[in-house]
Amino acid sequence: MIGFIIRRLFQAVLVMLIVALIAFALFNFVGDPINNMVGQDTSLADRERLRQELGLNDSFIVRFARFVGHAAQGEFGLSYQQARPVGQIILEKMPATLELSFAAAILALSLGVPMGIYTGLRRNSWGAQLLLGISLIGVSLPTFLIGILLILIFAVWLGWLPSFGRGAVVHFGWWSSGLFTVEGWRAIILPSVTLALFQMTLIMRLVRAEMIEVLRTDYIKFARARGLTNRAVNFGHALKNTLVPVITITGLQLGSIIAFAIITETVFQWPGMGLMFIQAVTFADIPVMAAYLVLVGFFFVVINLVVDLLYYVVDPRLRIERERAAGV
Amino acid sequence: MSELLTASTTATAAAPAGSAPGRLRGVLGSDLLWSFRHSPVAIVAAIVALTVILSAALAPWIAPHDPFDLASLSLLDASNPPAWIEGGSWSYPLGTDNQGRDVLSAILYGARLSLVVGVSAVVFAVLLGVTLGLIAGWRGGIVETIIMRIADVQLSFPAILIALLIDGVARSLLPREVQAEITLYVLIGAIALSAWVQYARTVRGSTLVERNKEYIQAARVIGVHPVKIVIGHLLPNVLGPVLVIATINLALAVLTEATLSFLGVGLPPTQPSLGTLIRVGNDYLLSGDWWISIFPGSVLALLILSVNLLGDWLRDALNPKLR
Amino acid sequence: MSAKDALLQVEHLRIEVPTRRGVLTAVDDVSFTIAPGEVLGVVGESGAGKSLTGAAIIGLLEPPLRIAGGRVLLDGRRIDDLPYEAMRRIRGKEIGAIFQDPLTSLNPLYTVGQQLIETIRTHLGPGAARERALALLREVGISGAEQRIGHYPHQFSGGMRQRVVIALALAANPRLIIADEPTTALDVSIQAQIIALLKRLCREHGTAIMLITHDMGVIAETADRVAVMYAGRIVEIGPARTIIAEPHHPYTVGLMQSIPRIGGRRDRLRQIDGAMPRLNAIPTGCPFHPRCPEAFDRCPRERPDLIPASGSDAACWLWDERKPRSRTGRSASFETHPAGAPQDEVRF
Numbered sequence: 001m002i003g004f005i006i007r008r009l010f011q012a013v014l015v016m017l018i019v020a021l022i023a024f025a026l027f028n029f030v031g032d033p034i035n036n037m038v039g040q041d042t043s044l045a046d047r048e049r050l051r052q053e054l055g056l057n058d059s060f061i062v063r064f065a066r067f068v069g070h071a072a073q074g075e076f077g078l079s080y081q082q083a084r085p086v087g088q089i090i091l092e093k094m095p096a097t098l099e100l101s102f103a104a105a106i107l108a109l110s111l112g113v114p115m116g117i118y119t120g121l122r123r124n125s126w127g128a129q130l131l132l133g134i135s136l137i138g139v140s141l142p143t144f145l146i147g148i149l150l151i152l153i154f155a156v157w158l159g160w161l162p163s164f165g166r167g168a169v170v171h172f173g174w175w176s177s178g179l180f181t182v183e184g185w186r187a188i189i190l191p192s193v194t195l196a197l198f199q200m201t202l203i204m205r206l207v208r209a210e211m212i213e214v215l216r217t218d219y220i221k222f223a224r225a226r227g228l229t230n231r232a233v234n235f236g237h238a239l240k241n242t243l244v245p246v247i248t249i250t251g252l253q254l255g256s257i258i259a260f261a262i263i264t265e266t267v268f269q270w271p272g273m274g275l276m277f278i279q280a281v282t283f284a285d286i287p288v289m290a291a292y293l294v295l296v297g298f299f300f301v302v303i304n305l306v307v308d309l310l311y312y313v314v315d316p317r318l319r320i321e322r323e324r325a326a327g328v
Numbered sequence: 329m330s331e332l333l334t335a336s337t338t339a340t341a342a343a344p345a346g347s348a349p350g351r352l353r354g355v356l357g358s359d360l361l362w363s364f365r366h367s368p369v370a371i372v373a374a375i376v377a378l379t380v381i382l383s384a385a386l387a388p389w390i391a392p393h394d395p396f397d398l399a400s401l402s403l404l405d406a407s408n409p410p411a412w413i414e415g416g417s418w419s420y421p422l423g424t425d426n427q428g429r430d431v432l433s434a435i436l437y438g439a440r441l442s443l444v445v446g447v448s449a450v451v452f453a454v455l456l457g458v459t460l461g462l463i464a465g466w467r468g469g470i471v472e473t474i475i476m477r478i479a480d481v482q483l484s485f486p487a488i489l490i491a492l493l494i495d496g497v498a499r500s501l502l503p504r505e506v507q508a509e510i511t512l513y514v515l516i517g518a519i520a521l522s523a524w525v526q527y528a529r530t531v532r533g534s535t536l537v538e539r540n541k542e543y544i545q546a547a548r549v550i551g552v553h554p555v556k557i558v559i560g561h562l563l564p565n566v567l568g569p570v571l572v573i574a575t576i577n578l579a580l581a582v583l584t585e586a587t588l589s590f591l592g593v594g595l596p597p598t599q600p601s602l603g604t605l606i607r608v609g610n611d612y613l614l615s616g617d618w619w620i621s622i623f624p625g626s627v628l629a630l631l632i633l634s635v636n637l638l639g640d641w642l643r644d645a646l647n648p649k650l651r
Numbered sequence: 652m653s654a655k656d657a658l659l660q661v662e663h664l665r666i667e668v669p670t671r672r673g674v675l676t677a678v679d680d681v682s683f684t685i686a687p688g689e690v691l692g693v694v695g696e697s698g699a700g701k702s703l704t705g706a707a708i709i710g711l712l713e714p715p716l717r718i719a720g721g722r723v724l725l726d727g728r729r730i731d732d733l734p735y736e737a738m739r740r741i742r743g744k745e746i747g748a749i750f751q752d753p754l755t756s757l758n759p760l761y762t763v764g765q766q767l768i769e770t771i772r773t774h775l776g777p778g779a780a781r782e783r784a785l786a787l788l789r790e791v792g793i794s795g796a797e798q799r800i801g802h803y804p805h806q807f808s809g810g811m812r813q814r815v816v817i818a819l820a821l822a823a824n825p826r827l828i829i830a831d832e833p834t835t836a837l838d839v840s841i842q843a844q845i846i847a848l849l850k851r852l853c854r855e856h857g858t859a860i861m862l863i864t865h866d867m868g869v870i871a872e873t874a875d876r877v878a879v880m881y882a883g884r885i886v887e888i889g890p891a892r893t894i895i896a897e898p899h900h901p902y903t904v905g906l907m908q909s910i911p912r913i914g915g916r917r918d919r920l921r922q923i924d925g926a927m928p929r930l931n932a933i934p935t936g937c938p939f940h941p942r943c944p945e946a947f948d949r950c951p952r953e954r955p956d957l958i959p960a961s962g963s964d965a966a967c968w969l970w971d972e973r974k975p976r977s978r979t980g981r982s983a984s985f986e987t988h989p990a991g992a993p994q995d996e997v998r999f
Contacts, residue, residue, distance in 0.1 A: 018481065026497060136633065136636060136640070140579065140583075142583050142587055142628065142629075143587070144587060144606070145606065148606065148613065148625065152622070155614075156613060156616070218750055219756055219757055219758045221711060221756075222750060222757070223758070224739075224742065225750075226742065226743040226747070226770045226773070226820070227743025227770075227774060228739075228769065228770065228773055230739070232769065232773070237761075240760055241758065241759075241760055244760065252484070256486035266591055281495075281593055282592055282593065284500045286500065293493070296489070300484055300485055301484075317803070317805050363671075366671075
């Protein structure tokens with residue numbers, strides 16, 4: 001068991017380093033950092049001196065190590081566009097994205113899983129076919145289109161909800177939360193529904209497909225042959241076996257909420273990290289792009305790691321085999 | 329129990345056992361067409377998709393106006409609503425945007441661009457993914473390990489993020505003057521690179537399975553060149569699942585392109601795809617000129633939806649377990 | 652044995668499956684009875700319809716398969732048309748089932764004990780479930796039951812798992828067990844043990860068994876009566892001893908002859924030419940006639956019902972008293988064939 005954890009951690013660190021490498025490459029080979037910092041009149045000699053001071057003439061390994069060291073402390077230099085420390089910008093924007101992502105994740109899970117179970121159990125009912133049809137639309141409509149439609153209907157035509165921004169925000173230290181005001185709640189509804197829709201339909205289809213597979217197995221057949229109640233068969237056996245792989249895949253899916261937040265934040269002008277990233281791409285603000293990359297990479301690596309460990313905990317087959325292999 | 333069903337239905341797909349292309353042709357000929365004719369959803373989806381695709385392909389000939397001809401634009405006709413609403417006219421059936429461009433024509437040309445990017449991206453993704461998958465499955469060893477590790481790492485990140493990243497990096501790397509012209513190719517490349525992994529994985533899996541079968545071993549013993557074996561024998565057997573993935577992938581590619589364009593890092597307004605049109609139109613949503621973004625949006629949604637439905641049908645029709 | 656004493660009666664059972672190309676009949680006009688405590692062996696090749704018959708009896712036919720005709724009676728009461736909940740109460744309590752693969756028959760996420768206790772509680776109420784579970788495990792020969800009750804299925808070997816499966820099937824003391832190929836997935840050395848276990852338990856509990864298999868050796872050891880199935884029909888049925896020693900239907904004859912014997916003359920292995928027909932290509936008249944060395948003009952025209960034939964019943968016109976026809980010498984009945992033509996092999 002310990003061996004498994006160590007191996008996975010090692011893998012995670014490796015992937016993080018690769019991500020850091022890409023971010024670092026971005027930093028160094030795209031444009032000249034010196035040019036972005038000084039004016040046109042600076043002499044070549046001065047530029048050279050600046051280069052030396054900033055350690056830009058050191059070897060690749062040294063610079064990379066320095067980059068990684070700084071990154072681990074949240075030090076990413078100054079934004080080209082805003083001339084502020086990137087770390088500061090990220091701290092400002094992160095709460096908005098995290099709140100939005102969590103709201104969307106909870107929505108997607110609490111609706112997606114039950115709908116998936118229902119459509120898996122009652123495969124040919126009208127309700128199931130309807131939900132499946134709607135889910136197909138949910139998967140086909142681009143997230144931004146859904147956002148635009150929702151804005152059109154609820155903000156422009158009905159005027160019930162705001163069409164952009166976060167509403168009134170309350171600060172706790174460096175964290176800012178929109179969840180403590182009514183406007184904050186009203187503002188978060190449309191963006192979180194937009195963000196959740198795609199994930200919700202994906203989760204629903206996943207749970208359904210897995211449920212159908214499980215219901216076809218021999219142990220379900222044998223459970224029925226033993227005369228177990230429908231409830232015991234469907235929820236005690238089928239559901240449990242369905243959720244095990246679903247938990248892991250869902251975890252990975254939820255990670256992609258963070259990526260899709262980019263789109264949603266753009267549509268709703270939600271002041272989060274996604275919007276920050278897009279603005280950085282448009283302005284070729286390399287430090288911000290690199291920082292976002294490392295941060296998001298970190299999130300994904302952590303999510304993948306947690307999901308793998310979760311799978312290990314939940315499935316007794318994996319646990320016992322490894323214990324046996326380890327001689328326990 | 330399932331053996332009874334397969335026994336009765338495979339009897340009719342007559343093809344000599346072990347002949348790979350014959351098997352493919354037999355399947356395509358009989359069951360697939362039958363399944364298509366009996367699936368109303370597939371038929372409707374195919375009609376819708378073909379309509380959009382054909383209209384887009386024929387855009388230069390059937391568009392009522394040329395939205396790129398700046399001389400023909402007239403600001404007097406700007407911001408016209410669609411024809412059936414007061415203030416609109418039938419010479420601009422779906423209305424005009426803030427500069428007087430006809431929305432219908434813009435949609436036709438935009439759909440064309442969206443499809444060009446989508447189809448090209450899928451084609452490249454297939455080429456790259458299938459090739460790498462065949463190599464990985466056939467050679468095994470360290471080659472396979474490297475390819476599959478890269479695939480695994482890439483797979484743990486969402487495709488759109490990867491496409492965004494590649495797009496952003498390319499833009500930063502290329503000098504400004506060149507950017508506008510080659511945005512199209514950069515976009516195709518970015519989407520293709522974000523999508524190759526699924527093909528590689530599936531093809532590698534199938535290759536591993538087929539590689540150990542007797543007809544492949546026989547070919548090797550006879551001395552047929554490995555490349556010939558791979559292309560002539562392995563490839564036809566893995567094409568089925570690849571086709572299904574490609575269809576669903578087309579929908580995703582169009583969606584990704586639209587998203588990138590909407591975010592502003594895709595096709596520019598001078599060469600607008602459907603996504604760009606939606607983006608431009610978004611600015612006018614709040615002032616009430618909804619048609620500028622909703623119509624392109626509807627066409628986009630219809631296209632993606634119909635291709636998705638076709639992909640779903642294709643997957644069920646080609647699934648040996650359900651036959 | 653009269654029909655009144657029978658535990659299970661199957662009358663003219665017909666199972667159909669609608670496919671894309673029309674409705675196919677998988678089981679056609681199958682009738683038999685099982686007495687209390689009796690072991691009925693149902694033997695035949697893959698695809699003959701044996702498993703489907705068993706599934707239909709216990710009410711677990713998977714759609715689109717459906718019972719299209721006939722009746723199934725338990726103690727004289729019809730059970731094939733019962734609503735789901737009523738049938739569920741019969742399953743496990745009156746009729747139990749065991750399937751082929753013990754690995755996939757058990758839920759990998761629950762311990763053996765949990766699955767046993769759940770079954771016991773469902774039918775016998777919550778009292779003393781764990782004690783009963785332990786007793787069952789010991790009865791099926793699992794040593795160290797106290798510990799093993801908390802183990803997961805994958806921690807058992809194949810033979811042990813099948814014992815657990817048997818324990819689960821017997822948990823509520825059903826009067827009939829449908830055993831569908833219970834030993835096929837096991838090592839040969841374990842097969843004998845499992846068969847012996849099954850025999851002993853059923854004798855002790857008075858449970859009848861419908862033993863579905865393609866292995867004549869298992870039949871010979873265990874069955875009281877045998878039904879031979881071909882292309883969805885019963886072609887011969889009678890006491891096991893009679894059928895093995897003196898088979899009457901040409902198909903059964905072929906099956907017996909194709910069993911290699913130790914110590915006999917060393918010849919090529921005898922086979923029956925051809926293969927069992929596909930469901931959409933069942934021959935007219937007697938379905939076996941294209942492969943039958945003794946087929947004559949009546950065989951393709953009319954389909955025979957089961958006809959009494961000195962000891963067993965055979966669905967063959969050769970035994971029709973109205974038109975008697977002498978049997979030709981049996982040893983020359985079937986050609987020996989070199990390998991090539993698909994054959995059915997029945998292991999001994």
